[in-house]
Amino acid sequence: MGLETEYGVTGRLADGTVISPDDVARAMFRPVAEQYGSSNIFHPDGSRLYLDVGAHPEWATAECTTIDQLAAFVAAGDRIIDGLAVKAEGSLDFGGDGATIWVLKNNVDSVGNSYGAHENYLVGRDVVIKRLGALFLPFLITRQLICGAGTIARPGAAYPDIDESCFVISQRADHVWEAVSSATTRSRPIINTRDEPHADSSRWRRLHVIVGDSNMADDSLRLKIGSTLLVLEMIEAHAAPDGLELTGSIEQIHTVARDTTGRAPVHLDHSVTTTALAIQRAWCDAAGRWLDKRPEPDEGKGTPTAQLKAIHRLWTTVLDCLDSGDLTPIAGSVDWVAKTKLFDAYLDRGLTLGDAKLARLDYAYHDLRPGRSVLQALTDRGRINSRVSDSAIQAAIDAPPPTTRAAIRGRFLRTADRLGAPVTVDWMRVKLSRPEPVAVELPDPFATESAAVDELLEHMARHFPAQ
Structure with a gap:
């Protein structure tokens, strides 16, 4: 498995002049191009570092076999990208004095552009993609409940269908309009079917999921990846719960994004109507049963059952809190819940979701820079859980995964x-x-x-x- 993260960038000179994203990105990647003759390279840790279309720096992690491994290589990418920004701030591109660059690990900017965090999972070639999609889509449509990054949706280019600001639990949901497609930009699907296995095509396919948010909280990232791994394992092993197929419209993903209770209706096949929370609960319960009989993978060939059981416990806790309505116990684990707690303090003072202060706070949550990062400040205060050590991150920068x-x-x-x-x-x-x-x-x-x-x-x- 691996994760591709696109970052948003912007900057200002000391006199307040705005630096365009194009100029920021070029300055960040100038030393890369000078060293390697290209702005599209593979890093010595086995990951891919490149400048994507739309002036988005991108980090695609090396192939990983465990969730702990992947979390470290995602964090390594964050540090490397921010390091490029630090160098660019003092570069001659901006006179060498006083440029400030912001790198945001989010998914939508103020004018409606969306950029993603794409997930890649290795699945067997014998899995029928149509059957997989029918089972997988309801899970992905509702997965935002447990790991969405959340944002304030404001009337305008990004959200043309709303009249006033509102909170949504996923940044990507409103930018997805198809279930399964070979496209990635014009009409973004949940699952991209372009058949690029990056492996022996007679044995494997690469399942390319492009609906997820970029996560800042470590638990959110782990829950996103771990729950998805469990669902895919169950589908491959014919252990999926019954009655959760969906082959029709997926536009209800937008409805789910606007409901923080998880009780938004979801219409499945055979005229079955359920809720987003119920779909997640069905998969979570099935995962508990699967973990009781899951064959332990050979060393280096997959995530150990112990790691997945920890994910399952977190998944259960998140769903229990959503069911009860008391989200306080998961404010340190789920990005969108952490954000609502931040915003509540301002809303209690009489501000509204449309206030510019909350917009700035929303973006600051995704700032990578230590000292500016709201996420880092919350982590330092013990309000956000962090399970990746500095030594694990540095090890991921220095060397590739030893298991792939x-x-x-x-x-x-x-x-x-x-x-x-x-x-x-x-x-x-x-x-x-x-x-x-x-x-x-x-x-x-x-x-x-x-x-x-x-x-x-x-x-x-x-x-x-x-x-």
Whole structure:
């Protein structure tokens, strides 16, 4: 599994002049382009760092096999992206004195542009995509209840259908209009079906989920990924609960986003009407039964059952709180709940959701910069749970996951950098460009060693003595 995160950027000069996102992004990626000759690279930890369309820096984590691993590599990306912003603030692009850059890990800007946090899961090629979609869609439509990032929706380009400001539990929900499609931008679907497995296509497919929010709270990220892993495992094992199929309209995802109680109606197949909370409860209960009999994966081949049981306990707690209406116990775990608690203090003073102060607070929650980040301030005060240590994040910056082919990719990149060898890599292959092109494919995402790559490294060492 892996996660792709797009970031929003903006900036100001010392005199208050606004710096365009294009100029901010170019300044951030200038040292990357100078070092590697491209603004689209693979980092030595096996992840992909690049400048996406629309001036969005993007970090796509290396392939990970556990939730703990993935959480660390997501956090590593946040630090690396913010580090690029820090360097850009003092660069000659802005005179070297007084530029301030904001990097926001959110999903919608003030003029209606939406950018995503795409999830990637490896599933067996024998899974029928139509059946998977029918079972998976009701879960994804309602998953925002347990891990949405939340935002204040304001009348305008981003939310043309509302007359006054309101709170929504998901930033991405209103920007999704299809269930399953090969598109990712014009008509955003919940599940992207473009068949790019990035692995042996006879064995696996890559399930590309593009409906989720970018999470700031560590528990929200873990709950998003862990609950989805459990649902996919149950579908593959034919252990999914009955009666939760959906093949029709998914526009009710917008209705679910506007209801913080979880009791918004959801219409399933066969004229069945239920609620968002009931769908999540059905999947959560089924996951508890699945975990009692789940085969433990081989070491390095998947998330241990103990990690998933911890996710299941959190999932149950969140649903219990939603059911009771007392959200205080989960304010440190669920992004949208944490935000409502922040906003309530201002609303009690007579402000409204349309007030500019709350808009600034909404964005500040997603600021990556220590010292400015509202999320970091809440974490430091013990109000937001954090389970990723600084040492785990630094380890993820320094080295790839040892349990996937990212370990091979990282070793290849570090060796090439030491030798000064001209190379290119992508998710499935590594390549030496000269003196004659030599490429090695890596179709197994779980492979951590490759004799062919070892031979290529020896070949590189002969032609490019260490510098």
